[in-house]
Amino acid sequence: MSSKAYVVPIDPKNPAGNAAPGVNPTSLWSSLPPAQKPAKVGTSHLFYGTPAFDVTALVSLGEGFDSKTGDVRREIVRKAVGSGIKSVKGLGDGVSEAVIDASTDPHAAAVAAHLALYNFSLKTSPPSAFDVRGTTGVPKKVEISTNTKTADWDRGVVYANAQNLARTLMELPANMMTPTAFCERAQTEFSGIPNVEIIVRDEAWAAEKGMRTFLSVTQGTDQPAKFLEIHYKGAPSKDAQPLAFVGKGITFDSGGISLKASEDMKLMRGDMGGAATVVSSLLAIAQLQLPINIVAVTPLCENLPGPKATKPGDVIYAMNGKSVEVDNTDAEGRLVLADALYYVSTEFKPHTVIDVATLTGAIEVALGEIYTGVFTTSDTLWDRLSVAGESEYDRFWRMPLDEDYGPQIYSSNADLCNTGGKPAGSCTAALFLKAFVNGIEAKDGQEPSVRWAHLDIAGTMEDVCHEQKYDLNNDVVRNTPFICTRPTPYQEKGMTGRPVRALVEFVRRLSNQG
Ligand code: BES
Ligand code: MN
Ligand code: ZN
Secondary structure (H helix, E strand, C coil), X not given: CCEEEEEEEEECCECCCCCECCECHHHHHHCCCHHHCCCCCCCEEEEECCCCCCEEEEEECCCCHHHCCHHHHHXXXXXXXXXXXXXXXXXXXXXXXXXXXXXXXXXXXXXXXXHHCCCCCCCCCCCCCCCCCCCCCCCCCCEEEECCCCHHHHHHHHHHHHHHHHHXXXXXXXXXXXXXXXXXXXXXXXXXXXXXXXXXXXXXXXXXXXXXXXXXXXXXXXXXXXXXEEEEECCCCCCCCCEEEEECEEEEECCCCCCCCCCCHHHHHHCCHHHHHHXXXXXXXXXXXXXXXXXXXXXXXXXXXXXXXXXXXXXXXXCCCCEEEXXXXXXXXXXXXXXXXXXXXXXXXXXXXXEEECCCHHHHHHHCCCCEEEEECCXXXXXXXXXXXXXXXXXXXXXXXXXXXXXXXXCCCCCXXXXXXXXXXXXXXXXXXXXXXXXXCCCCCCCCCCEEEEEECCCCCEECCCEEEECCCCCEEEEEECCCCCCECCXXXXXXXXCHHHHHHHHHHHXXXX
């Protein structure tokens, strides 16, 4: 039998909790012998048969919670709520209904509850909510609610559901999440939301625009490429300069002719993570009707080897006229982004451009799963992103965007080469993209006309409980335990949907500023 659960975070020093029908957290907590009231964040105590619930979980907020503030306090609440849910999730046939005491921090509690109860599966029995056919009967859904509902709780639900959508788009295998399917899903998700316009462009349109580096990536596949463009106009003036999002949308990255090793290649179903996260972020922003104008573009295609595929050494003229040598067809992300960045920065004159991409394995080497790497010319943009990331514990680390890396990518027989060798692979990739952002160069001592940040999410796209895979000689070693930093109590392993919450928070703060 599936159960109804009540999850109550408790400050051990002041175990008030929020009383619910038939549940008095204070007396339940005080009924515990002192030895069973450990102060560690996330320790849960379960009480069965409380009148209105099958189970009540009291979960500790840890020692010293009362003195914690700001970002630290929020993360404790997320962890506690996540742990509480974990402790009741597996009971019987699972939870069918979870009621959360969100009084300590409604936004953080809503986020943690909705992320913790997400569980991607395409098993057919019981029917899966993720079945794209939609024909397998009524899937089991967990009802999540709170008895301390506020506007902050509602906003947290929007944030988490958007992140969960990004997780789903990334988890879905490449045969189900083609460029066409991605666009259809976006149209469904946005339908009925005011101030939104969605345009799905095809290859003929891209060819007419001269998006030759984008199209060079899709040549090896029969699956039609798409260029998705979403406009959201929430600002008081529809003509106000927009913010632009660009998302890498490789629905499967085999590497192309420079074929990847088969090990872990299936992760590359998530190589549209940039597209998934910017579209999902924009969905939340539009649902919240934040007062801002945004245009989001995502070049979507597969990167496969085939008789027409681009070959190493081929030279392509990008939309901005620059010649690009494709030294390695597996460095395809920067090729599709080059034309998308140039298009968005020339066509819509945005004040700020943010691209998100699962761009380089090297960023995972540098930052692991903990931080998304940010490359930007703008200190103020960095500050704003950093504050938003800390606030949602969806954190960023600034990386160098430095012309001194230039020789690594400027020295082939074309203007640019799409690889820059092993050293600083994420930094040379970022520098490559910069060449396509119109307005990024300061002219005649003036400020650049656009602020730009590139977010490399290849390290943060997935939470894995790692095994150590490589020894110092890069030979494969198996089954060596590795200390696991993520997943967190509120987010299980799998595609993370990061940095959706950080982006939505960034935009919320930016739009409140006017
Ligand atoms: N999509 C990959 C990057 C990636 C790697 C994402 C691992 C997530 C996990 C990207 O297209 C790629 O293949 N990059 C190459 C670039 C290299 C050929 C210059 C890489 O990182 O090896
Ligand atoms: Mn690649
Ligand atoms: Zn890729």
